[in-house]
Amino acid sequence: MAPFITLVCLLLLAAVLPSSAKNVKKGKIDIREECPCKLAPRPDKAEKALTARWMVHSLDWGILATISTRLGGDTSPVPFGNVYSFVDGTCEKSTGTPYFYGTYMDQSYADSLIHETVSFSLSEASLSSVCTEREAFTSCALGTKYGDPENPVCARLTLTGKFVVLTEGTEEYNLAKEAIFERHPSMEGWPENHEWVIAKIDIEDVWLIDFFGGASILTPEEYFAAMGDER
Amino acid sequence: MAPFITLVCLLLLAAVLPSSAKNVKKGKIDIREECPCKLAPRPDKAEKALTARWMVHSLDWGILATISTRLGGDTSPVPFGNVYSFVDGTCEKSTGTPYFYGTYMDQSYADSLIHETVSFSLSEASLSSVCTEREAFTSCALGTKYGDPENPVCARLTLTGKFVVLTEGTEEYNLAKEAIFERHPSMEGWPENHEWVIAKIDIEDVWLIDFFGGASILTPEEYFAAMGDER
Structure with a gap:
């Protein structure tokens, strides 16, 4: 009897334990369970520039705003x-x-030709949205006492600056392209006839709320220096 | 021996099975595992206005864009x-x-006093971001062949229109307030001295991408009529 119970026990455990395989079937498609990049620890809220840098390195999507x-x-x-x-x-x-991978067939790229200054906004709430193994921080989760995407402890960041197209073949272009395909693997298979263009924001203003007390406004110099980079 | 194995087996199962309790401890705070609202089925991609309405009813946060x-x-x-x-x-x-719950202490509300036309952008990727029990759709998840927040099958929607403040005590104000606190329960406890204002967007333009082939632009009439409402 004991071997049988042990077998049933093992089978049940196998069924309910999270799969350690890299790919699992969810719906109709295989999903890779892991984000390409390991999540770095979130900086202390007193470290405004470091928090902004952490968001920009850790998050995967945001909203690009242009003048229509x-x-x-x-x-x-x-x-x-x-x-x-x-x-x-x-x-x-x-x-x-x-860095962005887009096309002039899209409204935002077209808008940037007339008004080159754009903003790009990120929410910490998106941290868990596209990498299925990542958990949301309680600061952004609905249903907790202080949790809400609009709550100041759920960090939000807006970068403003000129939208600048990178020249194909330059060192910056090649690095950006490698990084884009590493984190957004489906992009490598997007149709070539869309004439994809890699662009960046040349940051002029950094606006961050990551705690109570109103927005922190950082200069590009403060923002870049936080991780030892020059502007 | 058999009873002991059975006991170990049950204890192991209890440890690894997902909790069915309404509240679970995650980090330092209790999280309510369920969203207040049940998620309606996603409309067919051919139903553009219904898809836009589904996004606006199902999602919890987006990016409000103003003229700075x-x-x-x-x-x-x-x-x-x-x-x-x-x-x-x-x-x-x-x-x-x-409907929004905000204050003129915040930049966006202040901006709206000078330029009243705003846009509000939503991504289907945010569906799973703030209600911990919701799973992302594979269309938005990184690591799949077609999955990416920028991929056309991960729906994105931008509503444009005038930012209009609701008058306290009106029927619309009371309904909006009830709905806001139902879905964003922490807001009910936010400090009163911030003078919270409920505002809405009086929709003038609906821009949606939910499939290949470029953006669908809907009139407010088409958008509202999809669920039987008049504008």
Whole structure:
């Protein structure tokens, strides 16, 4: 009897234990359970520039806001937000500069040709949204006493600056492309006839809320220096 | 021996099975594992207006973009994106109109006093970000062949319109407040001296990507009529 119970026990355990395999079947598609990059520890809330850098290196998508060329006009500008994936470097090398893989077929890239200054906004709430093994921080989770994406302890960050296209073949272009495909592997298979363009934001302003007491505004110099980089 | 193995087996199972309790300890805080609202089935991708309505009713936060009053100027408008929680009604009643709970101490509300037209952008990727029991759709998850927040099959939506403050005590104000506290329970405890204001977007334009082939642009009439509402 004992061997039988042991067998049943092992089978049951195998069924309920989280799979340690790299790929699991969810719905119709195989999902890779791990993010490409290991999540670095979140800096202390007193370290504003480090927190901003941590968000830009750790998060995978945000909203790029432009001045709309489809709506509004010169005397009545209208903002247009649009979801964009990004990276700020490879897993191993954070640069602090967000890099984008897009096309002029998309509204935001088209808008940037007329008004080159854009903003890019990130929420700590997105940390757990696209890598299935990551858990949300309680600061952003609904249902807790202080948890909400709008709560100051759920960090939010907006970078503002000029939208700059990288020249194909330059060192920065090649590094950005490698980093983009590392974290956003599906992009490598996107159709070539869309004429993909790698662009970055040349950061001029950093606006961060990661705790009570209002926004912290950082200079690009403070932001880049936090991890030893020059602007 | 058999009873002992059975006991060990049951103890092991109890340890690894997901808890069915409503509240679980994660980190330092109790988390309520369930979202207040049950997730409705995602409409077919051919149903553009219904998909937009489903996103606005199902998602919990997005990025509100304004014309910055802190940066830029009249001749060089600068967009400013900022994370905002929202609801479009109670769990039972979707109105299609996003309602916000904010304060003029925040940059976006202050910006809206000068330029009243704003945009509000949502990503389907955020579906699983703040309710811990919800799983991301594979369309948005990194590591799959087509999965990425920037991939067209991970739906993204931008609503544009005037930012309108609700008058306290009106029927619409009371309904919006009830709905906001239902889905964002921590807000009910936020400090009263911040003078919270409930505002909405009076939708003038609906921009949606939920599949290959470019953006779908809907009129407010199409958007509201999808669920039987008048504008």
